[in-house]
Amino acid sequence: xxxxxxxxxxxxxxxxxxxxxxxxxxxxxxxxxxxxxxxxxxxxxxxxxxxxxxxxxxxxxxxxxxxxxxxxxxxxxxxxxxxxxxxxxxxxxxxxxxxxxxxxxxxxxxxxxxxxxxxxxxxxxxxxxxxxxxxxxxxxxxxxxxxxxxxxxxxxxxxxxxxxxxxxxxxxxxxxxxxxxxxxxxxxxxxxxxxxxxxxxxxxxxxxxxxxxxxxxxxxxxxxxxxxxxxxxxxxxxxxxxxxxxxxxxxxxxxxxxxxxxxxxxx
Numbered sequence: 291x292x293x294x295x296x297x298x299x300x301x302x303x304x305x306x307x308x309x310x311x312x313x314x315x316x317x318x319x320x321x322x323x324x325x326x327x328x329x330x331x332x333x334x335x336x337x338x339x340x341x342x343x344x345x346x347x348x349x350x351x352x353x354x355x356x357x358x359x360x361x362x363x364x365x366x367x368x369x370x371x372x373x374x375x376x377x378x379x380x381x382x383x384x385x386x387x388x389x390x391x392x393x394x395x396x397x398x399x400x401x402x403x404x405x406x407x408x409x410x411x412x413x414x415x416x417x418x419x420x421x422x423x424x425x426x427x428x429x430x431x432x433x434x435x436x437x438x439x440x441x442x443x444x445x446x447x448x449x450x451x452x453x454x455x456x457x458x459x460x461x462x463x464x465x466x467x468x469x470x471x472x473x474x475x476x477x478x479x480x481x482x483x484x485x486x487x488x489x490x491x492x493x494x495x496x497x498x499x500x501x502x503x504x505x506x507x508x509x510x511x512x513x514x515x516x517x518x519x520x521x522x523x524x525x526x527x528x529x530x531x532x533x534x535x536x537x538x539x540x541x542x543x544x545x546x547x548x549x550x551x552x553x554x555x556x557x
Contacts, residue, residue, distance in 0.1 A: 294528055302422050303414040303481060303534070307520040309429035310478045310490070315516035316436060317474045318491030319498070319509045320467055323447040329366065329468065331488035332381045333475045336362040336388030338484050340476075341409055342395040351409075352424055352476055359472035362388070367468050412483035412535030414524060425477045432470050443467060444505055481520070483535035493542040494519060500549035515545050 294300045321327055337355040344354020362384055369380040408416050436443065446453040446463045454460045471491075478487040498511035523538030530537075 294525065299415050299417065300524070300528060302417045302419065303524055304521065306417050306422055306425045306477075307481050307524050307538075308517065309425050310474075310481055311517035311520035312513050313429045313432050313474050314478055314482075314487065314490045315494040315498075315512035316433065316509060317467075317471050318495045319505075319512050320436075320443055320447050321471060322492060322495045323444075323505070324464075324467070326468070326471070327492050328381055328488065329363075329471060330475055330491045332366065332385040332388070333359050333363055333472050334388075334479070334484040334487045335385045335392075337472070337476050337479065338392035338409060339388045339395065341479065342392045346395060350420060350424070352421060352479065355479060356473065356476045359476050360469055363468040363472040364465060367465055408483075409479050410483050410485050411533045412479075412481050412486065412538070414481065414527060414534045417480045421480055425480075428473055428477055432473060435466075435470070439463070439466070448505075481524070481534055482538055483533075486535040486539050489539040490516065490519065490542060493539065493546055497542070497546040497549045500546075500553045515542065515549075519545060 294304070318327075318330070321329060337359040340355040340358025341351045342354075343358065344351040347354065366380050366384055370377040442453075442458055442463055443466075445456075446458055446460045447467075450460050450464075453463075474491070475484075475487050478490065482490050494512045494515035495508065497515045498508045502508040502511050519538050519542035523541045524534055526532060526541065527534040527537040
């Protein structure tokens, strides 16, 4: 383990990974409770289009991805509450359309020199110092905001109608949650990749539900499983020369299997 810390790119990857390992399952717990689990995948594909646009314009790709992902998140939430498009249709359109726009922008522009595969599946060598600052600041902001609004978000996640009847501004809370999901997805692009971030927001939560006895416990276990998945996955990818995102998700899946087996044994 200490050998890894001799490489600056691995130190940056581990620090960014710790932030992602906390934030992704944290937001994922609320998304799963609201049956929004698939929205992370849709936002990931859309953020790739923003990433390509950022490269073309000449700004930090993550900032371009962040702007487009937030706009897409608000659009999805607006469409979800409309009469003419179902939630599943909206997610499907943004999921496929986002990736199509990203590929088209990159192929059409001679200025866009970006390794799309690194953002699709994650790459530990691409995390820059600037990326680390962005991930750290935004990740901390998400944790503080969720902690401050925990009761309202939890109430609105489990019973929207009752929460609205009690006076909570559910629509604003839903918009805030989906914006936080968009930010989380963008923060994870460098480490996990756009095609796999949905798994990191859901699988640790699925594992946590096997052993937790309350929503608060589910969040705690999900964050622990997320951290284990990211750190173990990054170490595995370094020593075995594997994809960072793939290693992280496989570790999360292994933890899920372990929790299911333990649940059956302890019954």
